[in-house]
Amino acid sequence: MLKIENLRKSFGGVVATNDVSIEFPRDSLCAVIGPNGAGKTTFFNLISGALQPDSGRILLDGQDIVGKSSAQIVHMGIGRAFQVAKLFKSLTVEQSLRGALLSPLGKSSSLAGRFPLSVTRDRAYEVMDQLGLTPKANVISGVLSHGDQKLLDMALALVLSPKVLLLDEPVAGMGPEEREQMMDTVYGLWKKGGLTIVLIEHDMEIVFKVSQNIHVLSYGKVLAEGTPEQIRKNPVVIEAYLGSAKEHAA
């Protein structure tokens, strides 16, 4: 489905992504974990076209997407939610989603007709139902609760029915039960099928619960890969985390 080959990116001297090769199978729910500064977000930025890699290939269904603009990559079916929700603060939830649906229709710059276009209604409500945002349909994004903002952010990615959904720390800055709900939602989305989800997280517990495969990044390199059990036992991983913990302590 999504295949990364020898991806490499460095800023000045620092190598943020060092010869990374990972494959995310169709309809899988995989996680990319790693201590802070492991290069997780850079990794997403490379896939979603926010950054261009120095070398390597990113294959979506066998097609190399390196060099394509973010916009093009979105159209090819990779959606992305952000660590810090990126929303349209002055638009309502419904407006945001129905606005998001314009570009796939090629209507972004169309002066004809009146917003919102009726054709966008059903899809928008479908997604709002899935994520439980329907009651908030007419609330301005800017005033949503933190949790709802994360949901809307995800909804914005989801509404374009991507093949692959990149989730950057979906539960960042949430309370315990909020986290639970969020992960249930994510899991529910995935269960419905037809969607490959890749999520970044450093809360390992959550990751272990939901994901099938886990890829551990550290200093831009793939440290380990495998099922939650394998990773849980893997001494290298533990070392990496403790090590980083030490650094933090120091």
Next chain:
Amino acid sequence: MQKRSQAIASQQRRKILTGSAAAVGLASIGLPSIALAQNNPIKIGMPTILSGRVAMLGEASRNAAIMGVEAFNAAGGLNGRPVELVIRDSKGRPDEAARIARELVNSDGCEMILDAEASSGAFGVHEVARDLGFLVMHTCSETSALSADPKMRIPNAFRAARQGIHDAIVGGDYSAKVAKEKGLTRWMSISPDYSYGKDTTAEFFEYLKYFNKNVEVVNSVWPKLFQADYSEPITRLLQGKPQAIYSCLWGGDLTSFIDQASIYGLMKDRQFFGVNMADYAVLTAIKAVPPNVHSGNRYLKSIPKTQQNAAWCDAYIAKFKTMPLNWSWQNAVGIDFMLNAIKKTNGTDTKKMSDVLQGMTIKSPFGTNGEITMRALDHTIIDYAIAWGELQPKEPYMPNPYMGNWTTVLELEKQWMIKKGFIS
């Protein structure tokens, strides 16, 4: 055009009807008709510049106009009907000037406009006058085109101000003589980079060469209007090594230039011909007028050397505690022409007034021989005093002026107009 004139005519009719109706009414109650008269003064609108860098233009113009009106009213106005000036600031913006002119006529009940606007503003007001057909007297724009160019001419617009071409002819004549005496062949010029500056300079040199064949204009530099720093044009002048320099810079720009030029030693053993030097604003601002400076008269108490002029100047100073400027005498003349026309036609009808103004001659302290004429051909004044001469630092700033000879001026102006295709 026809439709418009009818419109005006009908307006006039309405006025007269209401007026007479009221008169009858009052008369029947037995009030003296004078009561009615004082109730409705003749309003003259005056758009001018009272703020920003040329606010002094507005103040100098306003003062003179006020003097004229007060004299007229003191003398009983138009059989008891006083004249009232309605003065507005256009901030020097042509669109604002046009707007104010419209407003004055349309909603403030002004029956005519004394337009004390600088050139572009004057053109703005001129177009309003073309559209609305009221009587307008331009008093500050010296641009020849305003009245000389046939496509600008309209029957209801007049100009009581110097005209660039007149100054140029006299200036050329005078400077040519000086050039002969002092053997000045190598000339340069520094003038503001806008139409007044360009036209005036071109015209001056045209006549300088006409009167003196062996004059060579080496180069010209064109600072921007209101430029603060003249270093680069000054150094250009220094490099050109001219024997004489002509300039039609004016006001603050001229002062800055002189101040900066003198520390460069530019004025040293050179003749400077600055047409706008002999204006009290400049003469008083420049602490010491350098030697070898020649100028046209903008306004000087001593030119023309008559009691009337001196008296007017003293009265002005006494009233406003400031010296009159070029704009002052021009507005004094402008308002005089209007008031005379009102008296002559015994009313304010645009058509009638325009007719009498054509070719009208009035007594004026500023005429070469006590009189100024509003030329019928192009509705602009002639026979006003034009003099050139060398300056000294104190009154009388121009001790021995060379008075321009109007027969020559008119003769040459005629040729100029033919050459320009203004007349055939």
Next chain:
Amino acid sequence: MDTEALFECVTSLSCLVTQTSTGLIVGSLLFLVATGLTLIFGVLGIVNFAHGSLYMLGAYIALSAFRLTDSFIIATFVGAIGVGAFSLFFERFFMRRVYGADVLMQLLVCYAFILILDDAVKIIWGSEFQSMGMPSYFQEPPVFLAGGVIPVFYIYLIGIAACMALALWLLLNKTIIGKIVRAAASNPSMTSALGLNTSLIYAGVFAFGGALAGLAGALAAPVRSMSPGMGFSILIESFIVTVIGGMGSVSGALVGALLIGLIRSFGSIGFPFFIEGVMFVAMAAILVLKPSGIMGKDSH
């Protein structure tokens, strides 16, 4: 476009000297005004559209001081300090309220003051243009250098500008105040976290920037006639300078000012009728190619 005249000048030493010195003269006053503007932007992150009016105010205050004391030195100080004080008042009671608000609110407040100051000047000093006149001790014949001409007063003027530039550099890079100010510029929240009084720093910088404009106005007074509204043109020019040099960069202001000075002086030979046009082209070019300006460090 008169290329051969330009070439001719560049090849003749005397012309080269004269035009270059002219460039310096035009540049040095511009620098004083622009550097204040750029400091304020760099530290407070606001564009002081009223900066030109502060320049005007400096000139007029200096004029009055000169007429009273007949000493140009005193006049210059009074001009600078007076405007500094006014700027402090302006910052404390008005600008402070629009920090953080978008640039438009700042524009609005500044424009209000442009209008008010122009009118105030007209009421206090009259609508007629004023001129201080050259103090006697500067009325010396100009200096001749390799065939080029440089007036004594302008040498003095360039000297002061150079000293100010040097002093500023030392102040910003070699003193604790400089460190604090630069810290405030880079990261206000951090400085306040360090227990430094940011609002005090802001007030100080604004007053100082204003004083520089006032100083420029005062220095220009002997050679430039004054009239209400004289701040307009200098404002636009200092915008060009700050943008070209890099908004927020003092060294940029210096480079930009000298650049504009030279464009003016040599432009008056090469392309006399389009100098302004060329300046705006330069400004546009910089913004397109390197928005952070010649000396600005690139944010992206």
Next chain:
Amino acid sequence: MKARSFLQEAMIAAFMLIILVCIPFVSDSSAVIDFGIRLAAFAVFATSLNILIGFGGMVSFGHALYFGAGAYSFGLIMQHLDLPIPVAFLLAVGFCATVAAIVGAICVRLKEIYFAFLTLAFQMLFHSIVVSWTSFTGGDQGLMGGLPRPPFLGLNLVEPSDLYLFSMVVGVVSLLLMRYILQSPFGFTLRMVRDNPDRAKFLGVNVWRIKLLAFVLAGSFGGIGGIIMALLVSGAFPDFTYWTMSGEAVFMVLMGGVNTFIGPVLGAALLLGFNDIITRVTEHHGLALGAIILLFALVFKHGITDFIVQGWHKLTGKKVES
């Protein structure tokens, strides 16, 4: 949010238009007529600027370029080619659109103050071209000799009353068009780009194209404002392209409020009104107008309409939205 249909808005506009057109029959004071014409010009001009500032989040300091471009191109066409006014009108708007496309293509890549200064630079460039190209533009004195205004459809625009009618129709129709555009899919995409360009990118929106389109539209409508002004003063002047004119438009937008469509129209009315009244009553209009602007900047903050809307929502406890 309960959105009105375009039809309803069209009705409202038509109704307003009828009222406006009737005003002269109620009071035939020509002051009202002149004010109406100028208001039409500036309302369209300010609203067009608000497409950029309010809905696009792009603060332009150089919008007068299009006001001037409209006035000059229209004026020159009327003077040199004898075309009927509607044709000249369309040509002039086309010219503005072209200029805006070129300038915009360069400008919209920049952000915030840099965008503002670049637009300013282009405007001043245009201004210095207008001033120095004397043979064609009349230089500092503007287009002289008046504009020929041949009657069309029974309208003789030399007559103030006819010009008033014309301006009202053009003004209201332009406003309605802009309203329509801002409610279109593009209009909301523009809001999305304003709120969060990054997110818009990740939804597949071509941000640059959206901004450019907004810039071109704003420029074209700005030109219409200039054309009306040119018709009123029967000429065009360099001041139309000077930065002070851009400033005025910005102030109108700010006074009226950036977050409502109608704000700038109100702002235009306010600023013109203040200006006219103040210049009537005092010679020190600088002080007066300055004080008023300060009041707006420090009290009403986001413009009079926001002030009202906010207040209203405080009462009704609803949230504000653009």
